[in-house]
Amino acid sequence: NAGVTQTPKFQVLKTGQSMTLQCAQDMNHEYMSWYRQDPGMGLRLIHYSVGAGITDQGEVPNGYNVSRSTTEDFPLRLLSAAPSQTSVYFCASSSSRYEQYFGPGTRLTVT
Amino acid sequence: GQQVMQIPQYQHVQEGEDFTTYCNSSTTLSNIQWYKQRPGGHPVFLIQLVKSGEVKKQKRLTFQFGEAKKNSSLHITATQTTDVGTYFCAGRPTGNQFYFGTGTSLTVIP
Numbered sequence: 001n002a003g004v005t006q007t008p009k010f011q012v013l014k015t016g017q018s019m020t021l022q023c024a025q026d027m028n029h030e031y032m033s034w035y036r037q038d039p040g041m042g043l044r045l046i047h048y049s050v051g052a053g054i055t056d057q058g059e060v061p062n063g064y065n066v067s068r069s070t071t072e073d074f075p076l077r078l079l080s081a082a083p084s085q086t087s088v089y090f091c092a093s094s095s096s097r098y099e100q101y102f103g104p105g106t107r108l109t110v111t
Numbered sequence: 112g113q114q115v116m117q118i119p120q121y122q123h124v125q126e127g128e129d130f131t132t133y134c135n136s137s138t139t140l141s142n143i144q145w146y147k148q149r150p151g152g153h154p155v156f157l158i159q160l161v162k163s164g165e166v167k168k169q170k171r172l173t174f175q176f177g178e179a180k181k182n183s184s185l186h187i188t189a190t191q192t193t194d195v196g197t198y199f200c201a202g203r204p205t206g207n208q209f210y211f212g213t214g215t216s217l218t219v220i221p
Binding site: 031033041042043044045050058059090102104 | 201208213214
């Protein structure tokens with residue numbers, strides 16, 4: 001099992017550009033989440049999904065969209081990148097509300 | 112806003128000393144999880160606590176969940192250099208969202 005995979009590992013965007021961060025898991029987990037991690041802020045939930053076709057907002061959803069068309073994939077879309085979105089992004093999956101498995105992260109810089 | 116507070120933010124200890132990090136929530140939690148993140152890495156699950164007053168041990172690590180289910184602690188006995196990293200708590204009030212604490216960064220001086 002690959003667990004949770006994320007691509008790309010690093011990305012630099014200019015302000016106003018859009019992009020999609022990819023996340024996939026092969027553990028058949030129904031729960032998937034996107035977090036952002038900023039220094040001194042811990043991890044903050046952006047969006048999450050409790051199953052294919054079902055998504056909901058977390059603490060900091062503005063500027064991001066998600067969709068969940070399959071159990072395996074949960075992409076995160078930045079609609080119009082802003083410098084405030086410079087962060088490390090982690091995708092996580094879990095079975096029910098138990099242990100969350102995190103991907104290796106995407107380090108995003110917006111200039 | 113942040114619902115789960117964690118202290119201290121940083122802790123430097125001599126190898127062999129004990130270490131404790133504390134987590135406090137403004138609301139009652141259904142459960143709480145603890146994670147460890149090594150520098151440059153991703154969070155890795157350590158444990159989940161569910162019951163009021165619960166205490167769980169993993170070798171040198173002891174986890175406690177408060178009686179009111181609003182606070183939790185992680186205690187490491189006789190720290191080793193392999194314990195270096197940031198320790199996060201993540202509490203779930205109700206529903207599906209976990210709220211992470213700000214983390215405690217542990218440095219172990221050999």
